[in-house]
Amino acid sequence: MERPIRVLVAKPGLDGHDRGAKVIARALRDAGMEVIYTGLRQTPEQIVEAAIQEDVDVVALSILSGAHNTLFPKITKLLKERGAEDILVIGGGVIPEEDIPFLKEHGIAEIFTPGTPTSAVIEYIKANVKRLAKK
Amino acid sequence: MMELEKLLLNRDKRAIARAITYAEDDEEKAREIIRKLYKRSGNAYIVGITGPPGVGKSTLTDRLVKNLVEEGKKIGIIAVDPTSPFTGGSILGDRIRMQDLTTHPNVYIRSMGTRGHLGGLSKGTYMAVRILDIAGMDYVFVETVGVGQSEVDIIKIADTVVMVLAPGLGDDIQAIKAGIMEIADVFVVNKSDREGADKTVLELNMMLDLDMPKEWRPPVVKAVAQEGKGIGEVLEKIHSHKEYLISSGQLEERRKNRIKMEITESVKNKLMKDVFAKMGNEEFDQKIQKVMAKEIDPYTVAEALYRQILERRE
Numbered sequence: 001m002e003r004p005i006r007v008l009v010a011k012p013g014l015d016g017h018d019r020g021a022k023v024i025a026r027a028l029r030d031a032g033m034e035v036i037y038t039g040l041r042q043t044p045e046q047i048v049e050a051a052i053q054e055d056v057d058v059v060a061l062s063i064l065s066g067a068h069n070t071l072f073p074k075i076t077k078l079l080k081e082r083g084a085e086d087i088l089v090i091g092g093g094v095i096p097e098e099d100i101p102f103l104k105e106h107g108i109a110e111i112f113t114p115g116t117p118t119s120a121v122i123e124y125i126k127a128n129v130k131r132l133a134k135k
Numbered sequence: 136m137m138e139l140e141k142l143l144l145n146r147d148k149r150a151i152a153r154a155i156t157y158a159e160d161d162e163e164k165a166r167e168i169i170r171k172l173y174k175r176s177g178n179a180y181i182v183g184i185t186g187p188p189g190v191g192k193s194t195l196t197d198r199l200v201k202n203l204v205e206e207g208k209k210i211g212i213i214a215v216d217p218t219s220p221f222t223g224g225s226i227l228g229d230r231i232r233m234q235d236l237t238t239h240p241n242v243y244i245r246s247m248g249t250r251g252h253l254g255g256l257s258k259g260t261y262m263a264v265r266i267l268d269i270a271g272m273d274y275v276f277v278e279t280v281g282v283g284q285s286e287v288d289i290i291k292i293a294d295t296v297v298m299v300l301a302p303g304l305g306d307d308i309q310a311i312k313a314g315i316m317e318i319a320d321v322f323v324v325n326k327s328d329r330e331g332a333d334k335t336v337l338e339l340n341m342m343l344d345l346d347m348p349k350e351w352r353p354p355v356v357k358a359v360a361q362e363g364k365g366i367g368e369v370l371e372k373i374h375s376h377k378e379y380l381i382s383s384g385q386l387e388e389r390r391k392n393r394i395k396m397e398i399t400e401s402v403k404n405k406l407m408k409d410v411f412a413k414m415g416n417e418e419f420d421q422k423i424q425k426v427m428a429k430e431i432d433p434y435t436v437a438e439a440l441y442r443q444i445l446e447r448r449e
């Protein structure tokens with residue numbers, strides 16, 4: 001059997017609900033991926049540690065609190081420090097257009113704003129996941 | 136590879152993670168690692184945590200492990216959840232209850248999907264346990280969902296099996312009676328803050344007393360994992376079961392059986408790989424056609440295939 005893509009769906013920051021994260025988690029599962037879901041209020045350190053221990057191919061971050069400009073780059077920086085910069089990091093949630101270039105500069109591969117169909121996220125992951133071939 | 140092995144022995148989490156990925160995806164590589172480091176294995180005590188969905192297995196595991204790390208123990212946790220047979224996907228959510236342990240230096244947690252493997256474990260689980268054992272963990276906890284007789288493989292892996300239940304699972308207790316009762320070494324009635332806990336404990340005890348007298352009578356412990364209640368007692372029972380296994384010679388027996396299983400599984404997987412490789416070609420298609428036309432029967436084809444594989448291996 002072919003190896004499923006492993007994705008960590010994480011919710012950094014302090015905002016209190018995870019509806020969006022759950023929707024994306026289910027969509028990725030239905031697309032045949034193995035989704036590791038870690039729950040609410042994760043610190044960047046916890047997210048990176050979980051990504052390493054789970055040896056995931058993708059980290060999908062969901063955020064509503066507006067703290068993406070500090071939290072997202074912190075996560076990519078920590079991943080780099082651990083030698084795990086080959087993990088594909090994507091983000092979603094309420095993120096203003098004008099913040100997107102900054103986030104991409106800091107290692108977030110793609111940002112999905114509200115209203116993006118989940119199928120677009122799935123296709124993006126399938127087309128851009130890096131670690132499958134490497135092994 | 137050399138580097139990975141060295142890091143593994145240093146309990147480097149990335150190295151452990153990669154080795155377990157091999158166990159899941161590339162058995163050959165995982166086998167190579169285990170083969171080289173096998174002498175280092177055999178020191179971890181393996182605890183299975185099983186029971187129906189949602190009874191608090193992950194919460195209980197989190198609490199038990201928190202107690203053990205306070206004593207300086209090193210712990211590996213493997214949480215197995217079912218993979219959807221239709222999509223091949225899964226949501227593995229056990230980490231939600233173990234958030235505080237995520238960054239603990241002496242704890243490693245891994246979620247696994249069953250990926251079509253029956254029995255409640257995944258094909259890679261056994262090797263993953265071995266890898267954690269080799270990495271020097273004092274305990275390895277394996278959480279699986281167990282509701283029926285088809286999900287009792289946990290007993291093949293664990294030294295002590297903890298069956299977690301909750302009040303108000305009347306029908307589930309019936310299911311347990313029907314076959315998986317035998318696999319539990321310790322019963323935990325979790326969510327004892329809810330009504331009906333004493334009744335569940337009573338029912339279990341009655342069931343256990345009706346059972347044939349055994350050297351080890353599984354104890355029944357009440358717990359409220361969410362509030363950390365009863366955790367010490369559960370650990371105590373795990374420890375006394377361990378002592379019983381050692382003094383009665385059962386531990387050796389269990390481990391011997393496990394080695395046997397490991398060997399058969401390994402042979403089976405290797406053979407299966409060859410079988411599937413053979414089945415891909417045109418010659419095989421033609422044979423199927425012949426069976427369809429009743430020129431030959433499936434067993435003759437199977438026998439020939441088996442011989443072919445054996446000859447090639449010699």
Ligand SMILES: Nc1nc2c(ncn2[C@@H]2O[C@H](COP(=O)(O)OP(=O)(O)OP(=O)(O)O)[C@@H](O)[C@H]2O)c(=O)[nH]1
Nearest residue numbers: 187188189190191192193194232325326359360361
């Ligand atoms: N009332 C009460 N709730 C609890 C207790 N322990 C756990 N829970 C809650 O029960 C729910 C399920 O807990 P988990 O630990 O995820 O249960 P599980 O058996 O691991 O679940 P699965 O892995 O999905 O089968 C969570 O909402 C917990 O907070 C308890 O002692 N009392």
Ligand SMILES: [Mg+2]
Nearest residue numbers: 192193229278
């Ligand atoms: Mg669980």
